[in-house]
Every structure is written in structure tokens, then in C-alpha cells.
Amino acid sequence: MTGRLAGKIAVVTGGASGIGQAIAKKMASEGADIAVADINPADETAELVKAAGQRFFSAQVDISDEAQINAFAGQVRDALGSVDIVSNNAALVELVEFSDVSFESWNKIVSVNAGGALLTSKAFLDQLKESSAGRVINMTTTAYWESPPTFASYLSSKGAVNGLTYAMATDLAKHDITVNGVAPSVVRTPFTLTRLSEEYFEHHMQLQNLKRQQTPEDVANVVAFLASDEAAFITGQIIAVDGGLTRR
Ligand SMILES: NC(=O)c1ccc[n+]([C@@H]2O[C@H](COP(=O)([O-])OP(=O)(O)OC[C@H]3O[C@@H](n4cnc5c(N)ncnc54)[C@H](O)[C@@H]3O)[C@@H](O)[C@H]2O)c1
Numbered sequence: 001m002t003g004r005l006a007g008k009i010a011v012v013t014g015g016a017s018g019i020g021q022a023i024a025k026k027m028a029s030e031g032a033d034i035a036v037a038d039i040n041p042a043d044e045t046a047e048l049v050k051a052a053g054q055r056f057f058s059a060q061v062d063i064s065d066e067a068q069i070n071a072f073a074g075q076v077r078d079a080l081g082s083v084d085i086v087s088n089n090a091a092l093v094e095l096v097e098f099s100d101v102s103f104e105s106w107n108k109i110v111s112v113n114a115g116g117a118l119l120t121s122k123a124f125l126d127q128l129k130e131s132s133a134g135r136v137i138n139m140t141t142t143a144y145w146e147s148p149p150t151f152a153s154y155l156s157s158k159g160a161v162n163g164l165t166y167a168m169a170t171d172l173a174k175h176d177i178t179v180n181g182v183a184p185s186v187v188r189t190p191f192t193l194t195r196l197s198e199e200y201f202e203h204h205m206q207l208q209n210l211k212r213q214q215t216p217e218d219v220a221n222v223v224a225f226l227a228s229d230e231a232a233f234i235t236g237q238i239i240a241v242d243g244g245l246t247r248r
Pocket of ligand 1: 037089092185191192
């Protein structure tokens with residue numbers, strides 16, 4: 001086995017689609033075995049991971065359900081072994097005018113996006129402590145700083161993810177577990193393709209320093225780096241992967 005993640009076992013939430021699938025594929029190509037927790041089946045991701053020669057396990061899990069994610073952590077240990085890397089990637093988005101945000105839907109978005117990161121990290125904490133190089137990588141967004149219209153629930157959830165990232169980095173350092181965030185801007189995935197127009201993608205690209213659209217692989221490459229031994233001295237950081245958007 002070769003690669004920067006050889007011998008590691010990684011969990012990717014939301015790994016059935018989009019950025020999560022790219023993270024699973026990239027980490028497998030670097031030598032990690034992969035477990036995916038997603039509400040949807042992850043058959044396509046399974047094929048990609050197995051094609052890279054790595055072991056794969058998945059279950060249909062709602063990460064905002066504590067019993068489900070705790071059971072999943074036990075299943076992963078039985079199937080693959082003790083986990084070294086947790087990529088908290090799964091999320092929902094809701095784009096509505098502030099006056100139309102319901103407390104029920106706000107709670108749902110925050111429960112999945114931030115609550116899911118909390119519950120997944122806690123479910124795998126004992127396994128991360130066993131690792132010689134435990135890693136948690138939380139997915140956030142540059143939209144938190146851009147604050148575009150209609151993002152109240154989503155930005156509330158990602159603000160909580162950012163705070164969780166900083167707090168976990170402090171509390172888990174004594175176990176040599178690093179905790180970082182990765183913040184993409186606009187990436188073409190099922191998440192965005194069903195909600196944003198081609199004009200929006202083009203407009204957003206023009207706001208960046210680098211004039212090309214961001215790919216899921218751009219994000220996955222940074223997650224894989226943060227998961228590797230090369231990133232051992234980085235913790236409590238949120239890294240924007242945005243073609244320079246937030247430096248304009
Ligand atoms: N696509 C972008 O432009 C963009 C930009 C910034 C940040 N992000 C972040 O990247 C991450 C991935 O986004 P994506 O664009 O790949 O989205 P996506 O919709 O393609 O994938 C999200 C995955 O999460 C899963 N999921 C949703 N709710 C779940 C739950 N309760 N339990 C388990 N799984 C659940 C979905 O089934 C799906 O497979 C998210 O955290 C998102 O906020 C995306």
C-alpha cells in the first residue's frame with residue numbers, strides 16, 4: 001500500500017454525492033479505506049473506492065440521529081477497523097428569504113449540518129483517540145463571510161460548524177487529534193446545480209482571482225492534505241478553497 005494515507009481508515013459523511021464522493025475517491029487513491037454515512041445509497045462511491053484498491057463500507061444513516069450514527073461507528077469498526085479520519089461533509093441547504101424562514105426548517109438545517117458534525121465526531125471520538133494521528137475535517141463555506149441573500153438557515157449552521165471547529169481543535173489537542181475546516185465557494189455539485197443558474201456560476205467565477213470554476217477535486221485535494229501526516233501541525237484553521245474570492 002502506498003500513498004499519503006496508506007493504512008488509514010476514513011469516514012466521509014455525505015459521501016454518496018458531490019464533494020463527499022470526490023473526498024472518498026481522493027482519500028482512497030492515497031491509500032485509505034473508506035466508510036460512508038449518507039441518507040442515500042453510496043453505490044457509485046463504492047465502485048470508485050474499490051477501483052482504487054481500497055476497502056469500502058457504507059450504511060444509510062441520518063447523521064442528525066444520534067442512535068443511528070453511534071450504531072454506524074460500531075459497524076465501521078467491525079467492518080474496517082478503528083477510524084483515523086472523520087470528514088464531516090454532509091449538509092442540507094435551504095435558500096429562502098429571511099421573513100419566510102421557519103423555526104422548524106432552521107432547526108432541521110442546523111441539526112443536520114452542525115449537529116451532524118458534532119454527533120459524528122462524538123460517535124468516532126474513542127476511535128480517533130486510538131489513532132496516532134486523529135483528524136477531523138469539517139466542511140464549511142466561504143458564503144459565511146460573503147453572506148449572500150436567502151442563506152439565513154445555512155449560514156447559521158455553518159457558523160456553528162466554524163465555532164465547533166475552533167472549540168474541538170482546542171479540546172482535542174490533548175489527544176493529538178487535529179480539527180480543521182475547509183471552506184469552498186461555489187462548486188458544481190447536485191447541491192448547487194439544482195439551485196443556481198449558469199449565469200450565477202459565471203458571475204461568481206468572475207468575482208474570483210482565478211478565472212475558472214471550482215471542482216469537487218479542488219476541495220478533496222485540500223481535505224486529503226489535512227488528513228495526512230504532512231498536516232500534523234495544523235489545527236483550528238479554516239482554509240478557504242475559493243480561487244481567491246475572499247481576497248478580492
Ligand atoms: N457545492 C458547493 O458549491 C459548496 C460550497 C460550499 C460548501 N459546500 C459544502 O460542501 C458539502 C458537500 O456539498 P455538496 O455540494 O457535495 O452537496 P451534495 O448535496 O451533492 O451532497 C451532500 C450529501 O449529503 C447527504 N446528506 C444530506 N443530509 C444528510 C443526513 N441527514 N445524513 C446523512 N447524509 C446526508 C446527501 O444525501 C448528499 O449525498 C456541504 O457541507 C456543503 O455545505 C458546498
